[in-house]
Amino acid sequence: MLIELKGVKKDYPLGRTVVHAIRGVDLEISEGDFTVIAGPSGSGKTTLLNLMGLLDHPTEGKLFFEGRDVSRISDRDATFIRRSRIGFIFQTFNLIPVLTAIENVELPLLLKRMKGKERRKRAEEALAAVGLGDKLYHKPDELSGGERQRVAIARAIAGMPDIILADEPTANLDSETGLSIIKLMKEMNREQGVTFVFSTHDARIIEVARRKIELLDGKVGSDVVQNSNS
Amino acid sequence: MLFKTAIRNIFKYLRRSLVIFICLIVSIVALQVSDSISEGFKRQSKILMLESAGMILIERKGNDPFDLIQEGIKNFDEVERRIKSVIPDARVIPEIVAPAIVVNDTFSVNTLVIGTRRESLISTKLAKKLKADAGDTIVILSTNRAGGLSIKEVKIESVLTNGLFTGGVDLCIPIDKMEEFLLWDTGEVKQIRVNFNQYEKADSLSKLLSGMFPDLNITPWNERLKNLESLFRISDIKMYLFSFIVLLLTSGIIMNSVLSSVMERKKDLGTIRAIGSSRRFIIFLILTEVVIITFFSCLAGTFFSYIITRKLMQVGFHYESVAEMTQYIPPVLYPAINPLRWIVDVIFLFVWAIIWSIYPAVLIARMPPVKALREEI
Ligand SMILES: Nc1ncnc2c1ncn2[C@@H]1O[C@H](COP(=O)(O)OP(=O)(O)OP(=O)(O)O)[C@@H](O)[C@H]1O
Numbered sequence: 001m002l003i004e005l006k007g008v009k010k011d012y013p014l015g016r017t018v019v020h021a022i023r024g025v026d027l028e029i030s031e032g033d034f035t036v037i038a039g040p041s042g043s044g045k046t047t048l049l050n051l052m053g054l055l056d057h058p059t060e061g062k063l064f065f066e067g068r069d070v071s072r073i074s075d076r077d078a079t080f081i082r083r084s085r086i087g088f089i090f091q092t093f094n095l096i097p098v099l100t101a102i103e104n105v106e107l108p109l110l111l112k113r114m115k116g117k118e119r120r121k122r123a124e125e126a127l128a129a130v131g132l133g134d135k136l137y138h139k140p141d142e143l144s145g146g147e148r149q150r151v152a153i154a155r156a157i158a159g160m161p162d163i164i165l166a167d168e169p170t171a172n173l174d175s176e177t178g179l180s181i182i183k184l185m186k187e188m189n190r191e192q193g194v195t196f197v198f199s200t201h202d203a204r205i206i207e208v209a210r211r212k213i214e215l216l217d218g219k220v221g222s223d224v225v226q227n228s229n230s
Numbered sequence: 231m232l233f234k235t236a237i238r239n240i241f242k243y244l245r246r247s248l249v250i251f252i253c254l255i256v257s258i259v260a261l262q263v264s265d266s267i268s269e270g271f272k273r274q275s276k277i278l279m280l281e282s283a284g285m286i287l288i289e290r291k292g293n294d295p296f297d298l299i300q301e302g303i304k305n306f307d308e309v310e311r312r313i314k315s316v317i318p319d320a321r322v323i324p325e326i327v328a329p330a331i332v333v334n335d336t337f338s339v340n341t342l343v344i345g346t347r348r349e350s351l352i353s354t355k356l357a358k359k360l361k362a363d364a365g366d367t368i369v370i371l372s373t374n375r376a377g378g379l380s381i382k383e384v385k386i387e388s389v390l391t392n393g394l395f396t397g398g399v400d401l402c403i404p405i406d407k408m409e410e411f412l413l414w415d416t417g418e419v420k421q422i423r424v425n426f427n428q429y430e431k432a433d434s435l436s437k438l439l440s441g442m443f444p445d446l447n448i449t450p451w452n453e454r455l456k457n458l459e460s461l462f463r464i465s466d467i468k469m470y471l472f473s474f475i476v477l478l479l480t481s482g483i484i485m486n487s488v489l490s491s492v493m494e495r496k497k498d499l500g501t502i503r504a505i506g507s508s509r510r511f512i513i514f515l516i517l518t519e520v521v522i523i524t525f526f527s528c529l530a531g532t533f534f535s536y537i538i539t540r541k542l543m544q545v546g547f548h549y550e551s552v553a554e555m556t557q558y559i560p561p562v563l564y565p566a567i568n569p570l571r572w573i574v575d576v577i578f579l580f581v582w583a584i585i586w587s588i589y590p591a592v593l594i595a596r597m598p599p600v601k602a603l604r605e606e607i
């Protein structure tokens with residue numbers, strides 16, 4: 001079991017009141033999963049992914065990463081796990097604007113203290129894998145939205161993480177491009193065995209996922225395996 | 231890559247970088263130029279003080295400075311010749327200290343005779359107080375060699391502008407009349423002041439002269455004027471105050487600029503944190519930018535300081551009206567460059583710029599990545 005949530009709750013103080021963003025979630029993510037978190041706006045998708053990505057602490061309940069309780073993990077240890085085991089893809093791509101495509105992909109490898117030559121080779125491979133082998137030296141603002149998200153995927157897979165978390169990776173793309181991005185992710189999942197958990201609103205994209213977790217008001221509404229064959 | 235990223239960020243946020251850049255240039259120029267002015271002032275007024283006090287003072291051994299009837303140095307010409315053989319650029323000034331105190335009400339003054347001029351000088355203040363002019367007759371009360379009091383009537387021959395104190399007017403009384411009423415041998419040298427170009431060498435030169443003249447007391451200025459350095463340290467305080475104000479302004483501008491630059495980049499920095507950067511790396515990233523800007527500011531600033539200081543060294547600050555009041559303020563002040571102080575200024579500004587960037591850097595580095603990422607720009 002890669003990630004396990006047990007009775008996880010997350011509250012946000014908001015002025016004098018408290019927002020209960022996650023109201024008790026039990027969930028398991030296994031290696032090799034290709035899971036979508038669906039749900040209406042405000043249902044807690046982002047919050048849940050942030051918790052799984054060790055970017056935030058649960059208010060209540062327990063969170064396990066490979067069996068280790070990480071509910072109260074220190075910033076230092078969380079950083080280390082994120083760096084070595086988790087990849088992120090963001091809705092707004094979040095590429096570093098001053099860096100070229102290849103430098104963006106190299107960045108997490110640099111943080112892992114990988115040496116220059118190997119780093120470059122890995123980054124080239126990752127960009128080639130997402131079909132951007134010819135745009136290594138483009139800056140983010142010289143790329144289309146779809147291409148930017150591909151660079152972001154390359155950045156996430158380059159470090160060979162155990163899991164990639166993607167919060168609405170297609171929300172800023174038109175639906176065709178969005179679909180192709182998800183297909184690319186699925187290909188990575190199938191060929192390289194990378195675990196993906198992503199969130200979306202888009203019904204067409206939800207269909208592609210193997211497992212669908214429906215979030216409603218901070219709770220798991222349904223959790224189904226929909227196309228186990230693919 | 232850290233370096234490359236920093237440089238590109240500097241250019242991406244060019245306006246903000248320029249603000250820091252220019253602010254640091256102004257600070258370093260302000261610090262270095264004010265340093266040079268105070269350094270020039272110090273050097274010049276120190277030389278003036280030392281010249282008038284004598285960089286090396288020579289007296290007969292065993293003389294009591296409070297004894298008005300001292301024994302003089304008999305063979306002055308020979309002494310002068312031998313001093314010049316050791317210190318070629320020496321200015322050897324014989325002094326004939328009059329054994330008299332001129333009394334007028336509560337005002338008293340030592341009459342001082344500069345041997346080479348063979349004229350007696352009374353200060354301008356005294357002249358003013360007496361309301362005397364050329365042709366007037368004044369009465370001088372003095373103690374004489376025998377310890378008694380003498381009263382002499384002296385006619386003022388002329389009023390001369392004294393060469394030593396420019397602008398001052400002194401009353402001159404013919405030297406023979408002084409001799410007459412003070413019963414005092416004006417040919418006798420009581421003290422010798424030796425001045426030369428490198429006052430720093432006074433100590434070693436004194437030792438050299440001591441060996442040559444065993445019966446004379448030879449004292450360098452630093453033994454007599456022990457407090458001179460602390461006197462100049464007081465003049466430094468004003469400069470420190472100025473530097474402090476400059477640095478205070480700099481700190482505010484730097485902190486503000488760095489803070490707004492990191493806040494604008496919250497999302498980027500949050501992303502870097504999310505994909506596994508430590509807090510230290512973020513701090514490092516921001517400080518690298520500041521260090522690069524500071525480096526170039528210091529280079530450019532020192533260059534400008536040099537140009538400005540050189541210009542000021544040609545023109546000088548004119549202080550004639552102030553200098554009249556005291557003999558120790560140079561009439562024209564020329565700045566002087568002290569490379570060591572300039573380096574200290576640079577190092578200090580470097581540290582200062584980093585200190586004030588640490589707060590914004592730490593602030594953004596400590597921000598939870600979720601919070602930094604939520605920023606929509
Ligand atoms: N920092 C915060 N402070 C206060 N409330 C918050 C905060 N972050 C999220 N919330 C609240 O928590 C709830 C869940 O938010 P979350 O962003 O997880 O929803 P979401 O499912 O991702 O929505 P969307 O589809 O619009 O992105 C919302 O009601 C939101 O207002």
Ligand SMILES: [Mg+2]
Binds near residue numbers: 046167
């Ligand atoms: Mg969301």
